Amino acid sequence: MNxxxxxxxxxxxxxxxxxxxxxxxGIGFVQAIRGAMGLEYNxxxxxxxxxxxxxxxxxxxxxxxxxxxxxxxxxxxxxRHGTPPGKPQWSRYLNVDFNHKVIGIQYGFTSxxxxxxxxxxxxxxxxxxxAPGMQFLKNxxxxxxxxxxxxxxxxxxxxxxxxxxxxxxxxxxxxxDMAFPRLNAFSxxxxxxxxxxxxxxxxxxxxxxxWVGYPPLSLRAPLGVQMFLLGFxxxxxxxxxxxxxxxxxxxxxxxxxxxxxxxxxxVWAAIATSIIQFTATQTLGMALLMVVTERAIGLxxxxxxxxxxxxxxxxxxxxxxxxxxxVFVLPGLGIISELLPVFxxxxxxxxxxxxxxxxxxxxxxxxxxxxxxFVSGMSDVLRIPFMISTLFVAIPTGVKFFSWxxxxxxxxxxxxxxxxxVMGAISVVxxxxxxxxxxxxxxxxxxxxxxxxxVGHFHSTMFGGFIFPFFAAVYYWYPKITGxxxxxxxxxxxxxxxxxxxxxxxxxxxxAGLLGMRRRIADYDPxxxxxxxxxxxxxxxxxxxxxxxxxVYNLISSxxxxxxxxxxxxxxxxPEWQIPYPVPEFNYEVPFEVVGDPYDYxxxxxxxxxxxxxxxxxx
Amino acid sequence: xxxxxxxxxxxxxxxxxxxxRVKQDLVPGRTTTLRITPTRLGDYKVxxxxxxxxxxxxxLADVQVTxxxxxxxxxxxRLQAPVYADMTPEERGAIWYSDPPDNxxxxxxxxxxxxxxxxxxxxxxxxxxxxVQLTDGTTVTADDAYIRESILNPNAKIVAGFQPDVMxxxxxxxxxxxxADILTNEGVEIDMIADIIAYxxxxxx
Numbered sequence: 001m002n003x004x005x006x007x008x009x010x011x012x013x014x015x016x017x018x019x020x021x022x023x024x025x026g027i028g029f030v031q032a033i034r035g036a037m038g039l040e041y042n043x044x045x046x047x048x049x050x051x052x053x054x055x056x057x058x059x060x061x062x063x064x065x066x067x068x069x070x071x072x073x074x075x076x077x078x079x080r081h082g083t084p085p086g087k088p089q090w091s092r093y094l095n096v097d098f099n100h101k102v103i104g105i106q107y108g109f110t111s112x113x114x115x116x117x118x119x120x121x122x123x124x125x126x127x128x129x130x131a132p133g134m135q136f137l138k139n140x141x142x143x144x145x146x147x148x149x150x151x152x153x154x155x156x157x158x159x160x161x162x163x164x165x166x167x168x169x170x171x172x173x174x175x176x177d178m179a180f181p182r183l184n185a186f187s188x189x190x191x192x193x194x195x196x197x198x199x200x201x202x203x204x205x206x207x208x209x210x211w212v213g214y215p216p217l218s219l220r221a222p223l224g225v226q227m228f229l230l231g232f233x234x235x236x237x238x239x240x241x242x243x244x245x246x247x248x249x250x251x252x253x254x255x256x257x258x259x260x261x262x263x264x265x266x267v268w269a270a271i272a273t274s275i276i277q278f279t280a281t282q283t284l285g286m287a288l289l290m291v292v293t294e295r296a297i298g299l300x301x302x303x304x305x306x307x308x309x310x311x312x313x314x315x316x317x318x319x320x321x322x323x324x325x326x327v328f329v330l331p332g333l334g335i336i337s338e339l340l341p342v343f344x345x346x347x348x349x350x351x352x353x354x355x356x357x358x359x360x361x362x363x364x365x366x367x368x369x370x371x372x373x374f375v376s377g378m379s380d381v382l383r384i385p386f387m388i389s390t391l392f393v394a395i396p397t398g399v400k401f402f403s404w405x406x407x408x409x410x411x412x413x414x415x416x417x418x419x420x421x422v423m424g425a426i427s428v429v430x431x432x433x434x435x436x437x438x439x440x441x442x443x444x445x446x447x448x449x450x451x452x453x454x455v456g457h458f459h460s461t462m463f464g465g466f467i468f469p470f471f472a473a474v475y476y477w478y479p480k481i482t483g484x485x486x487x488x489x490x491x492x493x494x495x496x497x498x499x500x501x502x503x504x505x506x507x508x509x510x511x512a513g514l515l516g517m518r519r520r521i522a523d524y525d526p527x528x529x530x531x532x533x534x535x536x537x538x539x540x541x542x543x544x545x546x547x548x549x550x551x552v553y554n555l556i557s558s559x560x561x562x563x564x565x566x567x568x569x570x571x572x573x574x575p576e577w578q579i580p581y582p583v584p585e586f587n588y589e590v591p592f593e594v595v596g597d598p599y600d601y602x603x604x605x606x607x608x609x610x611x612x613x614x615x616x617x618x619x
Numbered sequence: 620x621x622x623x624x625x626x627x628x629x630x631x632x633x634x635x636x637x638x639x640r641v642k643q644d645l646v647p648g649r650t651t652t653l654r655i656t657p658t659r660l661g662d663y664k665v666x667x668x669x670x671x672x673x674x675x676x677x678x679l680a681d682v683q684v685t686x687x688x689x690x691x692x693x694x695x696x697r698l699q700a701p702v703y704a705d706m707t708p709e710e711r712g713a714i715w716y717s718d719p720p721d722n723x724x725x726x727x728x729x730x731x732x733x734x735x736x737x738x739x740x741x742x743x744x745x746x747x748x749x750x751v752q753l754t755d756g757t758t759v760t761a762d763d764a765y766i767r768e769s770i771l772n773p774n775a776k777i778v779a780g781f782q783p784d785v786m787x788x789x790x791x792x793x794x795x796x797x798x799a800d801i802l803t804n805e806g807v808e809i810d811m812i813a814d815i816i817a818y819x820x821x822x823x824x
Contacts, residue, residue: 134780139674139676140782143670143672208670208672208673214669216647217671217672220672304646304647304648305647308648310646310648376644376646377643377646377649446641447640447642450669451668516640518666518667518668520670520675521675521676522676523677
């Protein structure tokens with residue numbers, strides 16, 4: 001089969017065709033019923049039903065449900081592993097594959113692609129915002145672009161979290177795969193139609209509600225808001241299924257001797273992340289579905305004139321969306337903890353405390369949601385406990401920061417690209433973290449809520465908690481994934497372009513907020529005096545965009561290098577670095593046993609894992 | 620004391636953001652409160668701080684902080700029921716522009732300035748009788764028929780640089796209802812749009 005036909009018969013293409021057909025069938029079905037009932041013309045209920053059937057169509061056509069459907073009919077399906085016969089190895093990445101490493105890489109590629117799409121939206125509206133007055137965007141186009149930017153970036157982060165957790169955790173605990181490989185494939189593939197839905201919203205009228213979708217505005221927004229709500233809803237299934245898979249895997253598939261406090265620290269981060277995803281996502285699903293049905297079939301949850309309450313939406317939405325931000329950053333903070341000992345040649349300081357702090361952040365994170373609602377008209381008195389709990393989150397977070405400093409203290413530090421991105425991550429998430437309590441304190445929040453200060457705060461926390469660590473992880477595990485080394489010079493160029501630019505962008509956004517600029521505005525009053533700041537932020541955004549493209553070029557071109565990378569270029573003690581490239585299908589051909597602590601770098605005679613000798617025949 | 624506009628576009632929650640940098644949402648279906656102690660006299664702006672639709676960036680209103688005496692005088696003045704029949708059309712037009720009776724509609728001043736500055740809608744300064752360029756490229760004269768149509772059917776003609784679907788479509792009904800009240804109370808027939816046109820004619824540059 002030639003390259004083109006492999007692409008054209010890939011699950012991506014088949015799925016998209018299935019989604020289009022399913023959507024058409026769904027719309028047609030509802031319109032036919034409406035016609036037969038003599039109802040007036042309204043495309044929206046049909047579009048909602050069609051969107052959901054389209055997602056089913058995607059998954060069926062891509063082949064995600066095939067094994068499960070066969071089980072319903074009593075057929076057995078062996079777990080297919082390895083490259084399908086007659087096809088090249090790379091075609092595995094284009095189809096439904098059950099190997100966690102393949103799925104992890106699929107997640108990773110999709111995450112970066114979606115990141116670039118969201119980045120283009122940002123560049124467009126940042127160029128518009130560089131000068132007051134509307135230059136080339138209309139208000140509704142601007143509003144759609146920032147709304148799409150927000151949700152697309154969130155989906156990119158969720159996909160990137162999925163990439164790291166899926167690729168790394170089974171390797172780190174000595175398992176051959178995740179506990180439920182077919183569910184794992186489902187978790188990845190369900191995200192694709194979700195992204196398609198969200199992007200399609202931009203072509204059916206767009207939407208201006210931002211990624212939060214508050215009613216009453218979302219009840220009156222154009223049709224695009226339905227595609228956004230449904231896409232976001234469908235993406236939730238990926239989180240929930242992935243979380244179940246991870247928790248069962250870690251509970252049941254750890255190597256011999258790997259007690260909970262001898263796991264690599266990233267696994268703790270993955271556990272905390274999964275607990276949040278498993279518990280909170282459903283509330284968001286409800287909130288979104290309530291707006292969908294209020295629009296499509298006339299229910300009355302949030303419309304005050306019909307007895308509804310708009311603030312109910314905010315509670316349901318933020319009950320998920322605050323813990324969600326910890327989903328976004330906990331894995332990244334885990335990557336920082338994972339990499340620092342390797343690049344400092346020192347044990348991880350306070351391993352147990354760091355492990356428990358991830359759980360602590362997850363727990364406290366559930367208790368703070370109303371800090372997004374201090375000005376919403378919620379009960380005045382109830383704001384105070386939320387302020388207290390919000391400030392409490394700083395404690396487990398601080399545990400991590402101080403442990404990192406102690407890990408580096410008097411260590412043998414080296415500054416390859418992954419380490420640089422870890423340091424960048426720490427600096428950026430520090431700014432983000434420090435600017436949080438100012439928002440968490442009610443009086444200062446009254447001045448800064450929905451201003452550009454908030455924009456600066458969350459970009460810092462998201463970049464510092466996800467983007468920088470994700471890039472660190474990509475560079476770090478690149479030799480294990482591709483067997484080649486990326487170009488160090490380009491990696492450093494990427495870092496040194498992106499980090500100062502990001503500081504400029506963050507501090508600029510915060511300055512604009514202090515000067516009084518609101519967020520989510522297509523245009524600003526020149527009298528505010530923020531234009532210079534806006535120009536600087538736009539320039540910074542462009543530099544960040546280019547630096548990411550440099551990384552993409554580096555990763556793609558280095559994969560074709562002739563020279564193979566060493567098996568363990570970083571001198572890590574983690575299990576995945578003790579096996580060669582290409583990583584075997586089932587990871588560890590010789591199982592290992594854990595005989596020591598994971599981060600005893602520099603401790604003479606210490607060992608983390610030992611291969612379990614395979615008994616010879618006849619013993 | 621402040622005058623905070625109530626009944627902000629009921630299509631969305633808005634968040635008013637006064638110069639003292641405090642915020643409070645106005646939520647349909649409930650009454651919210653915000654207490655501030657202003658310490659400086661002057662004219663300020665309240666800006667919407669919660670995404671509310673296409674015109675969000677331009678949604679703002681004026682706030683005046685006056686002395687307690689000036690405020691008491693202002694309240695006294697407003698408590699006198701205006702006798703519309705005794706006013707000239709221009710005087711009535713100025714009232715319809717900025718101070719609708721019982722706040723029955725969002726005042727024109729919320730989106731149309733009279734000093735030449737651009738808000739969500741075109742300025743009225745120098746508008747009457749002059750050429751206006753529309754989004755479809757054509758040019759029309761802002762005469763009586765144009766102004767009357769623009770109030771009753773706002774989306775019919777959109778001035779270049781502005782957006783459709785921002786101006787409320789309900790002025791026809793609201794004005795009719797106010798005119799009916801005045802007819803009942805004072806026995807005179809008022810044409811609010813003619814008053815507004817008369818007021819606009821005084822706003823030449």
